[in-house]
Amino acid sequence: MFMGEYQHGLDAKGRLIIPAKFREELGDGAVITRGLDNCLFLFPREEWAILEGKLKTLPLTKHDARQFVRFLFSGATECEMDKQGRIILPPNLREFASIEKDAVVIGVSSRVEIWSKERWESYVNTAEESFEEIAENIVDLGI
Numbered sequence: 001m002f003m004g005e006y007q008h009g010l011d012a013k014g015r016l017i018i019p020a021k022f023r024e025e026l027g028d029g030a031v032i033t034r035g036l037d038n039c040l041f042l043f044p045r046e047e048w049a050i051l052e053g054k055l056k057t058l059p060l061t062k063h064d065a066r067q068f069v070r071f072l073f074s075g076a077t078e079c080e081m082d083k084q085g086r087i088i089l090p091p092n093l094r095e096f097a098s099i100e101k102d103a104v105v106i107g108v109s110s111r112v113e114i115w116s117k118e119r120w121e122s123y124v125n126t127a128e129e130s131f132e133e134i135a136e137n138i139v140d141l142g143i
Helices: 020-026 045-056 063-074 091-097 117-141
Strands: 002-009 015-017 030-034 040-044 077-079 086-088 102-109 111-116
Touching (some): 002 020, 020 040, 030 063, 045 063, 111 117
Antiparallel strands (some): 002 102, 030 040
């Protein structure tokens, strides 16, 4: 399980250090893609396969389903860590997430999210203001 928040900078080649606590769970490879809220999603290959299986069951006739699958898969690429625990963030994904230099890497249960530092700080500030309201709204989901 991924959890925690870590701040790292990108180097000139677009490489990002993955926190040591996440490296073992990511194993020898992962899939990175556009995520929701303008961040990047980084999945271990096993979790990506589970998600892919679920997405394959979505009806091709549903417009929203087609759009979501296109969005996720067209931005996806396999990535591997180098010996220093870094991955390359492709230019199109860096642009999507507005990551230029400073990034925040967070663990979100079965995936890792990579945010630009500025967007993450803005998101946290907004979420903190409504955290209790959000908690009340999701109680119906069985949490």
